[in-house]
Amino acid sequence: MNRPFFLLLPTLFLLTAQAHAQGKYMTKTGLVSFFSTSPIEDIEAKNQQVAAVLDLATSQLAFSLPVKGFVFKRTLMQEHFNENYLESDKFPKATFTGRFTNLDPATLATAGPHSVQVAGDLTMHGVTQRVQVPASVELKGGQLLATATFPVSPADYKIEIPLLVRDRIAKVVNVRVALTCQAVASAVGAVAKPTN
Amino acid sequence: MTRHSYAIARFSGLVVAVLLGLTSSAQAQTDLLNDLEKQTTDPLKREVVTATFKATHIINSQSIETPGNGTLAFLIQHRFGTLNSGAYEFFGLDQAVLRLSFEYGLTDRLAVGVGRSSQEKTFDGFLKYKALQQTTGTRAMPVSVTLFASSAINTLKFNEPVERTTASRLDYTYQVLVARKFSPALSVQLMPTLIHRNYVAKEGMQNDVYAVGAGLRQKLTKRLALTADYFYLLPGNTAKTYQNALGVGVDIETGGHVFQLHLTNSKGMTEKFFVPQTDGNFFKGDIYFGFTVARSFTIKSQL
Structure with missing residues (x-):
């Protein structure tokens, strides 16, 4: 009766460890x-409708945001951003979909922020670029x-900026991400399909 | 139990473990974003259709658009003389009619405005309210509806035979602007219109003039669009005496502001002029060249 138990133990351990640490x-x-x-001008926009899922077990992460969710100081700027620059229709x-390249879930047990590297594909305006970003x-x-926090160059995503406003818009735009994520109980149960 | 069954247990355990590991990692790689999209994409969600028109005016007419919450728009509207006025008048460029106006968005839906036209030294004030907004999604709203009401006062000095009363100087406009953005490029607007004039100069002239207007915007490129608007006067004395106002033009967006260049048979730039008092015949060359420049100022930041 010993041997099956021994066989079971590591499996159990593995399962609980997965469920707990990640x-x-x-x-x-x-x-x-x-x-x-x-x-000439500082331009700022915020989007608070960012959906993100981070899987510590597999080091995978994914983001998705509605481009129309960006709010600008100026209503006209917001309209132009959607109509002409990002073409959000x-x-x-x-x-973004990618992975932590050097994440050790064990270190997360210690308090305080931990620096990590994230690598993956950032897609906007129909263009996908491979990016590598330091995160915490x-x-x-x-x-x-x-x-x-990472830089994005509009030109890399074929976002065309007209000559007349070229001096007003930076060649490289700084993007900041800040997320507060809740633990998901079960990966399967979390996918709630809306029923019609 | 025999050793044999242990072996089976061990083997099957291994298979299960391997399978588990495989499926979970494969799923994570391919489906993480898909899962996220499934959870965040709500097919029932209705989204407001924006930027049906580029500016708050199409050409002569108002569009369903308002400046937006906390935004002050300054409009300079200009009409030169008619193109057929000949070389002596430099084909109309010697003459000019001007309307200056401010429009302010009290909320995203409600706007107030004031204007001053050089024609008959007219001041006007208006309210504009986006009553319905076109949406996408299930049970979508097919059109946007903006209600428009304005009053205009003629401040000319009338010395003979006597000075006119204030009431006799007032005209009112009521419009229901109904628009639909059919595609990112094409938007169409319909506008049932009532003009009420407290005072008319001659007997038989209508105090209440009814008209139906239509306007459209067709984008040619991202920043260039063709525009047109037209007001059809419902049968009556006014329709017999005056012309239907027609305008064709282009919207050019330079990044910061919008330039609207147009050709129209109407000299006036407020409803009380261009709906019931357009006298130019477009097809006989009574065409006024004009432009509108709108500059927006952010009074209240949205952030």
Whole structure:
């Protein structure tokens, strides 16, 4: 009777360890903002409708945000952003899918933010680019806090900027991500399909 | 139990473990974003259709658009003389009629505005309210409806035979602007219109003038669009005496503001002028060249 038990033990351990240290963490109200600084004008926009899921077990993560969710100081700017720059009717979402390249879930047990590297595909305006971004993650009170700041060049995503406003919009825009993710109980149960 | 059954247990355990590992990682790689999209994409969600028109005016007419919460728009509207006025008048460029106006968005739906036309030294004030907004999604609203009401006062000095009363100087406009953005490029607007004039100069002239207007915007490129608007006067004395106002033009967006260039048979730029008092015949060359420049100022930041 000993041997089956021994066989079972590591399996059990493995399962519980997975369920405990990782699970998935997700949010639907994450924040993505960006800043463009030029000598003439500073432009800022915030989007608080960011959905993200981070899976510590597999080091995978995914983001999705509605482009129309960006709010600008100026209503006209917001309209132009959607109509002419990001063409959000044609490309309603910006997404990111990638992985933590050097995440050790064990270190997350210690308090405070931990630096990690994230690599993956950033898609917006119908263009996908491979990006590598330094980020920070922290487990606090059962929530996973994740932040990242990285540069994005509109030209890389075929976002055309007309000559007349070229001096007003930075060549490189700073993007900031700030998420507070809740633990997801079960990966299967979390997929709630709306019923018609 | 025999050793044989242990072996089976061990083997099957291994298979299960391997399978589990495989499926979970494969699923995570391919489906993480898909799962996320499934959870966040709500097919029942209705989204408001924006930017049906580029500006708050199509050409002569108002569009369903308002400046937006906390935004002040300054409009300079300009009409030169008619193209057929000859070389002496430099084909109309020697003459000019001007309307300056401010429009302010009290909320995203409600706007107030004031304007001053050089024609008959007219001040006007208006309210514009987006009553319905076109949406996408299930049980979508097919059209946007904006209600427009304005009053205009003529401040000319009338010395003979006597000065006119204030009431006799007032005209009112009521419009229901109904628009639909059929595609990102094409938007169409219909506008039932009532003009009430407290005072008319001659007997037989109508105090109440009814008209139906139509306007459209067709984008040619991302920043260039063709526009047109037209007012059909319902049969009556006014329709017999005056012309239907027609305008054709282009909207050019330069990034910061919108330039609207147009050709129209109407000199006036407020409803009380262009709906019941257009006298130019477009097809005989009574065409006024004009432009509108709108500059927006952010009074209240949205952030």
